[in-house]
Each structure stands twice: as C-alpha cells, then as structure tokens.
Amino acid sequence: MNITGAALIMRLLERQGIGVIAGIPGGANLPLYDALRGSGIRHVLARHEQGAGFIAHGIARVTGRPAVCFGTSGPGATNLLTAIADAKLDSIPLIAVTGQVPRAMIGTDAFQEIDTYGLTIPITKHNYLVRSAAELLEVIPDAFRVAMSGRPGPVVIDVPKDVQSQTVDVDALPAPGVADSRPPLDASDVTRAAALLNGAQRPLLLVGSGIIAAAASGVMRRLAETASVPVAATLLGLGAMPAAHPLFLGMVGMHAARYTNLLLDECDLLVALGVRFDDRAVGKAAAFCPRAKILHVDIDASELGKIKQPFLGIEADVGEWLRAMLPQVAPRRRRAWNTRVRQQRAAYPLAMPGADDPRQPYGIIRHLAAIAGDDVVIASDVGQHQMWVAQAFPFSRPRQWLTSGGLGTMGFGLPAAIGAALAEPARRVVCVTGDGSLLMNLQELATAAEEGVNVTLVVLNNGTLGLVRQQQQLFYGARYHASHFHAAPDFAAIARGFGVAAYDLNETDDPMTALTESLRRPGPCLINVPIAAEANVYPMVPPGAANRDMIDDTNANGGMHADLSA
Amino acid sequence: MQTFPHETDTTATTGSRSGAVLRLLVRNHPGVMSHVCGLFARRAFNVDAILCLPIGDATCSVVLLMVDENERVEQLLRQLRKLEDVIEAEQAPAARRAFAAVAEWMR
Numbered sequence: 001m002n003i004t005g006a007a008l009i010m011r012l013l014e015r016q017g018i019g020v021i022a023g024i025p026g027g028a029n030l031p032l033y034d035a036l037r038g039s040g041i042r043h044v045l046a047r048h049e050q051g052a053g054f055i056a057h058g059i060a061r062v063t064g065r066p067a068v069c070f071g072t073s074g075p076g077a078t079n080l081l082t083a084i085a086d087a088k089l090d091s092i093p094l095i096a097v098t099g100q101v102p103r104a105m106i107g108t109d110a111f112q113e114i115d116t117y118g119l120t121i122p123i124t125k126h127n128y129l130v131r132s133a134a135e136l137l138e139v140i141p142d143a144f145r146v147a148m149s150g151r152p153g154p155v156v157i158d159v160p161k162d163v164q165s166q167t168v169d170v171d172a173l174p175a176p177g178v179a180d181s182r183p184p185l186d187a188s189d190v191t192r193a194a195a196l197l198n199g200a201q202r203p204l205l206l207v208g209s210g211i212i213a214a215a216a217s218g219v220m221r222r223l224a225e226t227a228s229v230p231v232a233a234t235l236l237g238l239g240a241m242p243a244a245h246p247l248f249l250g251m252v253g254m255h256a257a258r259y260t261n262l263l264l265d266e267c268d269l270l271v272a273l274g275v276r277f278d279d280r281a282v283g284k285a286a287a288f289c290p291r292a293k294i295l296h297v298d299i300d301a302s303e304l305g306k307i308k309q310p311f312l313g314i315e316a317d318v319g320e321w322l323r324a325m326l327p328q329v330a331p332r333r334r335r336a337w338n339t340r341v342r343q344q345r346a347a348y349p350l351a352m353p354g355a356d357d358p359r360q361p362y363g364i365i366r367h368l369a370a371i372a373g374d375d376v377v378i379a380s381d382v383g384q385h386q387m388w389v390a391q392a393f394p395f396s397r398p399r400q401w402l403t404s405g406g407l408g409t410m411g412f413g414l415p416a417a418i419g420a421a422l423a424e425p426a427r428r429v430v431c432v433t434g435d436g437s438l439l440m441n442l443q444e445l446a447t448a449a450e451e452g453v454n455v456t457l458v459v460l461n462n463g464t465l466g467l468v469r470q471q472q473q474l475f476y477g478a479r480y481h482a483s484h485f486h487a488a489p490d491f492a493a494i495a496r497g498f499g500v501a502a503y504d505l506n507e508t509d510d511p512m513t514a515l516t517e518s519l520r521r522p523g524p525c526l527i528n529v530p531i532a533a534e535a536n537v538y539p540m541v542p543p544g545a546a547n548r549d550m551i552d553d554t555n556a557n558g559g560m561h562a563d564l565s566a
Numbered sequence: 567m568q569t570f571p572h573e574t575d576t577t578a579t580t581g582s583r584s585g586a587v588l589r590l591l592v593r594n595h596p597g598v599m600s601h602v603c604g605l606f607a608r609r610a611f612n613v614d615a616i617l618c619l620p621i622g623d624a625t626c627s628v629v630l631l632m633v634d635e636n637e638r639v640e641q642l643l644r645q646l647r648k649l650e651d652v653i654e655a656e657q658a659p660a661a662r663r664a665f666a667a668v669a670e671w672m673r
Contacts, residue, residue, distance in 0.1 A: 117597060121604045126650040129597065146650060302644035 005133030006035035006164040009097065012140035014040055015176045018068050020422050022046050022055035022415075026072025027112060029099030031164035033070075044422065044451060047443035049076050051415040053083020054441070056094050058419020058429075061402045062377060064215070066093040066147045067419070073099045074112030077119070077158075082409055085123040087154035089406025090236060091213060093147035094154040096120075102162040103131070116158040125153035130160070133168035144177030151300040152213055182299070182317040185324055189314045193271075193295055193321075194328035196312065200269035200293075202337045203229045206252060208281075209236035209405070210274015210298060212398040216319030217241070220273065223326055228334040229271070230341050232260055234281045235390055236405040237274070243394035249341070250350065253281040254541045255387040257350035261547040263341060264289050272296045274318045277307035278406065287546035297321050350391055351538065351552070358511040361385070361460055364529050365392045367512065368430060368458060372519050377402065377420050377429045381413035381437030384466035387537040389432050411440030414457065418444060421453035428454050428519060435461040435491065445498035448524040456518050457526040459491050462533045470536045474551070475543075484533070495526035503527040585614065586639045587665075589658035590629040593651040594620050601649050602629060611635055611642050615665050626653065630661050 003011070009032060013021070022044045025033040036043055046052035049071040059067035071080045077098045087094035101110040117129040126146045128139045136159075143155040197203055211220055217240045224231050224247050231241045232249040241248045249260045261283075264270070270292040275281070282288040285307050293311035296304055297318050304313030314321060354360030358367045365388055369376075378393055379402040380386040386403055395401050402420055404412040417431035438459055448455055469483040492502035501521060503514040505528060518527040539550035592598045599618065606613050612634035620627045635642055639657065646655040 118600060121597075121600055122608045125648075127597075300648070302641060302648060304644075306641060 001170055002167050003170055004031065004035065004164065005130075005136055005159065005166050005168065006031040007038075008133060008136050008168065008170065009140060009159070009164070010035045010039040010041065011173060012136065012176075013068060015173065016140070016144050017065065017176070020044060020059060021068045021070055022052040022419065023070025024049050024052055024072065024076060025070075026076050026099065028073035028101055028161045029070060029076070029097075029159075029164070031161060032097070032099065032159070044418075044447065046415065047446050048441065049079030050082050050411065051441050051444040051447060053080045053094070053096065054086075054409075054412055054415035055419035055422070055444075055447070056096075057083060057087060057092055057412070058379065058402060058416035058421075059423040060087075060092050060094055060419075061416065062399050062420040062423050064213070064399065066095050066144055068095045068097060071096065071098050072112065073101055073116070074114045076112075077114055077116040081119060081123065082407070084120060084154045084156065086404050086407040086409050086412065088123045088125070090404065091152050091209060092154065093152040095143055095147055096154065096156045098156060098158045099164070100129070100158045100160040103160045104162070106160065116156065120156040123154070124156050127156040127158070129158045130163050133163055133166040136163075137170065137174050141174050141177030145180065148177070148179040150180065150182075151210070151298075182320060183315055185316055185320055186314070187324075189312070189316075190321065190324045190328065192312055193297075193314065194325055196269060196293065196295055197227060197229075197271065197325075198330045198332075201334075202267045202340070203227070203269040203271060203334075204249075204264060204267035204292075205229050205231040206234070206264075206270055206272045206275055207231060207237040207240045208234040208273065208275030210318050211237060211240045212274075214274065214299070214317055214319040215398070216274075216322055217398045219319060219322040219326060221245070223322055223329055226326065227329050227332050228338055230263065230338070232256075232264065234275055234278065234405075235403065238390060239395040239398045239400045242396045244396070249345075251390050253283065253547065255391060255537050255539065256547070257391070258348035258539050258550055258552075259344040261541070261550060262348060263344055265291070265548050266340070267292045270294045272310075273322075274298060276303045282307070283541045283547035284545055287548070352392055355392070358515060359505060359529065359531070361388045361531055361535055362392050364458065364460070364515070365389055365432065367515060368432075368519065369393050371516050372428060372430060375427055376400070377417075377424065377427050379403065379413045379417040379420060379429060379431040381431070381433040381440075382408045382410045383434045383437055384462075384470065384535070384537045385432050385434045385437075385460040387467075388460075391537075410437040413437060414441050414448070414455075415444045417455045417457075418448050418451065418453050421455050422451065425454065428456065430456045430458060430519065432458045432460065434466060435459060435463060435485065435489070436465045438491070439489070442494070445495060445500050445524070445526075449499040452523045454522060455524045457495075457524075458518075459526060459528050460531050461491065461528055462531045462535065463488055464533045466533070466535075467537070469533065470540075473536070474540070491526060491528045501525040505529050584636055585632060585634045586636065587658050587662045588631040588633060588639075588643065588646070589654075589656055589661055590631065590646060590652055591654040592627050592629055593653065594624055594627040595651070598627070598651045599629075601651055602646070605645055605649065609642075609645060611638065617664055617668065630658070630664055632662070632665055
C-alpha cells in the first residue's frame with residue numbers, strides 16, 4: 001500500500017493500542033493532524049504543550065501503559081520538555097511525537113526550528129530524528145519497545161514535516177513493539193538473599209515505584225506477611241501496600257512520620273525493592289540505615305551502588321525476583337522486632353493537627369478520603385499539599401496516587417488528573433493542589449471543561465508558595481521573600497469562567513456538604529479551601545541532614561537547624 | 567572534557583595512569599556521539615580523550631575513551647550500557663597505546 005508518513009504513524013500508534021493522544025497542532029505537525037482526523041484515535045486538545053505532556057502522564061501513570069503526546073516544532077517541543085524530563089525521573093513510559101521543520105531547512109534557523117533531538121538527549125531513554133517515512137516502520141515499534149523495556153521511561157520521536165507528507169510503499173506493517181525479555185534471574189542470588197532475610201532479626205522492606213511498575217505489590221505483600229517484615233514506602237511507592245495494613249510504616253524520608261525514619265535507623269537488613277535512594281527519601285545518604293546490610297533489587301543495574309553500596313545488589317525484575325524468593329522465605333513471627341515497631345509507632349506517631357476540621361489541611365484530606373472511598377484516584381501538585389496528602393491519605397492500591405516525585409513539577413496535577421480521568425472514566429479523579437501550583441497549568445481548566453472529565457480540584461489555598469515560605473521560616477531566619485502572593489485570585493470565579501463548577505469554603509457554613517457535592521457531581525469541579533499561610537508540613541528533615549534529625553513544631557526555631565550545604 | 571595536553575612526555579600525553587580506558591561498540595548514526603558525550607557531561611564524569619572510528623561496513627563504530635575515573639568506572643559502564651546505541655561497553659586497558667599513537671598528531 002502507498003501511505004504517507006503521517007498516516008503510517010497513526011496506523012502504527014493504533015496497533016500499539018493507543019486510544020487517546022493529547023496535543024496541540026502547529027505548522028510542523030499539520031500532516032500528522034490531517035492523518036489523526038481520519039484515524040480511530042481520540043485527540044484531546046490541550047491548551048499548552050506541557051499540559052498535553054502531563055495529560056499523557058496521567059494516562060500512563062494510571063494504566064501502566066505507554067501514552068502519547070503531540071507537539072509541533074520549536075516552542076511546541078520546548079513546552080513539552082518539562083513533562084518529558086518528569087517522565088525520565090519518575091520512569092514513566094511517555095512517547096512524545098514532535099513536528100520538525102522540513103529536512104531541507106534543518107540547520108538554517110528556520111521558523112520554529114529548534115534542535116529537539118539535541119535538547120531531549122539528557123531527558124529521554126532514547127530519541128529519534130526520523131529521516132525518511134520508511135524509517136517509521138522501525139522507529140515507532142522501537143520507541144514503544146524502549147519506553148516499556150526494563151525501567152520504563154520517555155522517548156521522543158522528532159519527525160520533519162516533509163517526512164510526514166512523504167509517501168512510502170509498505171508491503172506489511174511491522175509487529176507492534178513489545179518490552180524486551182527480562183534479565184535472567186540468578187538462582188544463587190535468590191538463595192543468598194533468602195538466607196539474608198531468614199537470618200535477619202530486624203529486617204525492613206523499602207518499596208518504591210519499581211514495585212508498582214513491575215505489578216509486584218501482591219507478591220511483595222505476601223512476602224512481608226510470611227516473614228512478618230514491616231514495609232516502608234517512598235513517595236512514589238505509596239499504594240504498593242495498603243495504608244491500613246498492620247505491617248505498613250508509611251512514607252520514608254523528609255516528611256515521614258518520625259517513627260518510620262527511626263525504625264529505618266534500627267533495622268539490620270534493608271530490603272530495597274525498586275527504589276533509587278533519592279535524597280528526599282534517604283536524607284544524608286551516609287547516615288541512612290546505619291545498622292543495616294542493604295539488599296537492593298532493581299531492574300536498572302546502574303542504580304545498584306549509585307548512592308548506597310549494597311551488601312547484595314541484584315539486577316532483576318522485582319516481581320519475578322519476589323516470586324522466586326517467596327518459597328525460600330521462612331515463615332517467622334519476629335515478635336521482638338514487631339513489638340519494637342509497635343512501641344515506636346505509639347511513641348512517635350504522625351501528628352495530624354486539625355484532622356477533624358475540613359477547613360484545615362489534614363482535615364480536608366481525611367474527610368475527602370472518607371467520602372471518596374477506595375475507588376478514587378488522587379493526583380497532586382507539588383508542595384505542602386503534596387506532602388500532607390502523602391502523609392494522610394490512606395492509599396489502598398497501586399496506581400491510585402499520581403504525583404511528580406523526582407522532578408517535583410508544580411503544574412503537574414490538573415493535566416495529570418485529566419489524563420487519568422480520560423483513561424479511567426468510571427472513577428472520580430481528585431487533584432489536590434495549591435494556589436501556587438494550580439496557576440502553573442491553569443489553562444487546562446478549558447481542556448477539563450471541554451472533555452467533561454470527572455475531575456475534582458481541591459485547592460488548598462494559603463496565598464503563598466507554602467513550602468518555600470516554610471523553608472524561609474525554618475532555615476533563612478524567617479526572612480520571607482517572594483513566597484507570598486499579594487494578589488488573591490478568586491479561584492471559584494475563575495473556574496466558573498472556564499465553564500467548570502465551583503465551590504468556595506469561604507462562602508459556606510457547611511463545608512462537608514460542599515466537599516461531598518464537589519466529589520459526587522459529574523464533570524469537572526473545583527473547591528477552594530482557604531487555609532492558614534502559617535501551616536507547616538511536619539516533621540521535616542532539614543535538607544542535607546540525616547533522617548533521624550527531624551524537626552517539628554515543638555523544636556522548629558528559625559535558623560537553628562540551617563544546614564544549607566544541600 | 568579537557569583539551570589534550572601539549573607536553574610530549576608519554577605520561578602527559580596518555581593521561582593519568584590511574585584512570586581507565588573504555589572501549590565502546592556503538593551504532594554508527596548521527597547523534598551517537600552526542601549521547602555518549604552528553605552522558606559524561608550530565609553525570610559529571612571526567613573524560614581526558616576520545617577516539618572514534620567506523621569499523622567493517624560502517625554500521626558500527628568503536629569509541630575509545632580515556633577517563634579520569636577509578637571508583638566510578640563500573641557505574642560509568644552501567645550508565646553507558648543503558649544507551650540504546652551502545653552495543654557493548656567494557657574496560658580495555660591495552661587500548662591505552664592507541665592514545666600514545668595519535669599523540670603526535672595533536673601537537
């Protein structure tokens with residue numbers, strides 16, 4: 001058959017199972033949009049390419065499958081960069097297809113020409129500049145293979161406009177790209193690991209997003225239950241173990257409950273599964289788990305020994321490894337260790353002041369959880385509200401929690417929630433956000449209204465860049481600068497202006513009814529929740545400090561804890 | 567990346583003996599050197615010298631890297647192996663002589 005490059009891309013994307021593409025058309029990807037019009041793929045018109053990128057994030061994060069976004073050349077591509085970089089740090093299979101100026105104009109500083117290939121080298125797993133329509137037959141399936149194989153990640157396919165328009169004679173379409181086979185499991189590694197775990201007195205599991213990417217939550221939980229091993233999670237590992245599980249210790253790191261970090265100090269074996277020892281999780285790396293041997297399992301060999309030298313480092317699919325381990329793990333009660341866990345949990349719990357009051361941060365999150373139930377998907381932006389949700393929301397299943405962990409991108413939440421709602425239309429998606437973060441991709445309210453997605457935005461509105469304000473208070477002698485917003489946008493009015501329903505807790509005596517309605521009415525909705533600017537996230541490990549050196553509102557006196565080396 | 571030194575004595579022109587020489591087999595296409603060099607810049611690895619030649623029918627190239635790294639060589643190799651265009655990455659101490667051989671063209 002004779003087919004254009006653009007139509008070929010659409011056929012190959014359809015064959016990869018892509019049902020929705022978020023993007024924005026422009027001069028250099030018009031042939032692609034012409035072909036999209038005649039395809040079976042639904043297009044979602046974002047209002048900024050970064051929004052398109054994060055809509056694709058939402059789809060990929062909630063389904064675990066690759067998702068696609070489109071942007072044109074030049075500013076279309078540069079606007080996608082933040083979403084691509086975010087996918088790299090959080091290991092999300094994102095595929096960005098960008099338009100490029102025609103081949104003959106590459107290198108001439110043509111209108112909207114930018115070196116997309118060069119710009120995306122450090123923020124992708126791999127990238128392609130397609131030089132002929134025929135190359136697409138290899139490039140598109142290969143891009144999906146790369147995005148899905150091993151540790152997932154983003155791929156960029158840059159397609160010059162004339163390659164999109166070029167016709168090519170195709171005999172047969174290639175098979176869709178699939179993930180490479182996993183590295184072979186070394187049986188002796190499993191035996192050694194099982195011996196380590198069986199011999200440990202105070203073992204502890206630390207699970208990260210690798211557990212969720214490997215769909216290994218169930219087998220991880222069985223192993224923990226069999227050997228009575230408590231489980232802590234990184235920010236992106238939340239949901240791998242139900243929050244209510246008696247063995248679950250919550251999140252580790254900078255804003256963990258104090259007991260969680262203290263127990264990590266006591267453990268004699270840390271079984272680290274699908275984690276990368278990020279500084280926000282481990283604090284000062286040299287002081288992390290000082291009494292423990294580390295058993296580190298990751299699909300990415302370069303993570304073994306990158307930050308912490310493991311006693312035993314194993315390159316493996318963590319699910320396959322856990323399934324091999326399970327029969328070799330001795331059933332144990334570990335009474336002494338679990339008694340110690342209970343004592344520490346009781347002595348140093350997470351304090352949640354205001355948990356009963358829906359006008360306070362912990363209160364709105366706890367009430368939201370009670371009303372929305374386990375089916376809800378929670379997205380967040382980045383800042384204090386993100387940490388409050390991570391601490392207080394009872395996540396019960398993998399892929400329930402969508403947040404920008406590694407890159408920490410403010411503006412992630414709204415478009416990611418839209419993507420999640422598009423992928424899972426039967427669920428309510430709640431984006432807990434802040435007034436600072438929401439303004440960074442506010443324009444996607446138009447996309448939400450247009451698509452009628454079941455997204456509720458809960459805006460914790462403190463009129464500040466809260467986490468910045470908090471750090472200025474604690475570590476810069478309360479010298480506040482550029483962290484307070486003097487203009488106070490009326491978010492409910494703004495939402496209504498976009499055609500999105502809105503509630504404002506400033507304007508009601510009955511916050512519970514407003515919250516309940518905002519979570520139950522079909523279509524997009526915003527609820528403005530004014531909170532005190534002075535509310536801080538506690539406890540907190542000062543940047544660069546050891547995790548045991550947490551501060552809270554009883555010992556946080558500005559400047560005393562400043563260690564600004566990190 | 568450092569420029570190649572002008573001194574003519576062997577130790578200076580072949581770099582520090584304490585570093586490592588790596589041999590990469592890469593797919594030969596535009597952009598592969600950007601990927602390799604970009605990795606070094608991004609991960610703050612120190613490269614003293616690079617040699618690159620196409621081999622066979624030129625679908626592949628061999629890249630020799632003289633790096634000023636000791637403890638991090640294994641981490642460096644693991645990062646290099648993650649690049650899609652890098653087919654093989656290994657230490658090749660014997661290839662240090664290649665840098666001495668080209669030194670006279672660098673004066």
